[in-house]
Amino acid sequence: MAVPLPVRINLVSLAFTALVACVLTALGGYFLYFQQVEHAHSRARFAAGDLAERAGHMARLGLRPQDTAHFEEQCEAVIRNDPLLDEAGVLDPLGLVLHHYIRASASSLLLSDAFPMKEVFSFDGMERAEIRDPLNGGAVLGYTAVSINQDMVLRQTLRNVGWLVICALSLIAVGVLVQHVVFWKALGRPLAELVRTADEIQPDRLETIPPALERPRRDDIGRVYGALRRLIERLQEARFALLEQNAMLEVAVRLRTSELEHVNQALARDIERRKxxxxxxxxxxxxxxxxxxxxxxxVVPYLEKRLAQAHRETHRxxxxxxxxxxxxxxxxxxxxxxxxxxxxxMAQRMQQECRASDVLARLGGDEFLIVLEDFASQAEALGFCERIAAQFNEPVLVERLALSLGISIGLAIYPEHGSTLDTLLASADAAMYAIKQAGGGVALADQAFIMRREA
Ligand SMILES: Nc1nc2c(ncn2[C@@H]2O[C@H](COP(=O)(O)OP(=O)(O)OP(=O)(O)O)[C@@H](O)[C@H]2O)c(=O)[nH]1
Known part of the structure; x- marks a missing residue:
């Protein structure tokens, strides 16, 4: 699940704030520790100086440090009054411990004969002071030494650091709370509203701008709202233009379709006319x-075809x-x-005499040709010729005129009178010419004549 942006910002901010708080707390702790150490040292310095001054007063009265046990009490008083100090002592000029008091809970004993003099002067956790003799020109009568309570210094530092951490955590908690409220109001809620508004935008519901985008805002979110509003306005314009174009396109398509239909119809009519x-x-x-x-x-190509077929099927x-x-x-x-x-x-009369399988053609002028099929013998074919010729026995009536016409018919039969179109035509022509010379009628082709032509 996606974490909302304000929560993410808060988390990042929280992590960053915690990091800064940790660094600051560490630096603060470090600083507090050194403050505490410095404070303990100044207390130890003061106590050592105080002890040395008291010893000086005693020396003015003629009492040297080793002559009185009063310093035991002094050392004890110093340690008891200040928890930051662990051990106090008075030493002679050679470093021998004359008087000494150590806290019962102290972790180690420093001021003892076993602790060398030079260590007393160089040890970091200890402050020293010289005891001067006022009667003898300030000669060194001995030394006072006070050590600091390291454990106490550390404990106090930790206690202070603890408070520091509590304060820092409280501050972080308050900061996060404030941040959350501020971010949610300034960013989270407007963003959620923006996302919801953007999700609700639909192509068919662009007519009205969502009310959320109409509310005036002067912040950055307001600028985003403005951009979204302008985007919707541009979408409205684009959609309107698209609808207009669609309508125009539909009209243009309808017009074009009807034009094409007309053209198609005209074309179909043209094709039909052309056919x-x-x-x-x-x-x-x-x-x-x-x-x-x-x-x-x-008739000439037709005759060639029929001849070829007659040849194939061997009929006349x-x-x-x-x-x-x-x-x-x-x-x-x-x-x-x-x-x-x-x-x-006369063409009509001859046609009436022909059967459906016979073909009558006019070759030109007063010349005709008949292709005769389905006959059993020459006699049958000649009979057909006679019937055609008989059509000329009756006068031809034209505009109250009774015209007398004759006919000369030459008959050639495949295959007897020729096997090709040319020879058949020549045979028929010769027969027709011969009968015309004889005064008209019907003549069968002369086989001898044919033999001559084909030879
Ligand atoms: N009316 C008409 N006459 C035509 C047509 N075509 C040709 N002719 C004529 O037909 C005649 C044919 O001549 P011929 O065959 O010598 O006439 P014919 O008197 O029958 O002579 P023969 O065939 O020798 O018996 C010519 O006078 C042509 O001018 C046509 O379409 N119509």
């Missing part, structure tokens, strides 16, 4: 405009070449329009 046109063109290309029959362009195929007789005369006598109409009527 129809192509179909018409194909039909036109393969159709004779006057009679509506298929034309030469269609009939080819009829037809040419009107006396048609020029109709044109010349009654005009081209009457000739046209006669051509149309």
């Amino acid at each position: 129809q046109l192509e179909e018409e063109l194909r039909t036109q290309a393969n159709t004779d405009a006057l009679t509506g029959l298929t034309n030469r362009a269609f 195929l009939g080819l009829l070449l037809l040419d009107f007789d006396g048609f020029k005369c109709v044109n010349d006598t009654w005009g081209h329009a009457v000739g046209d109409r006669a051509l149309q009527i």
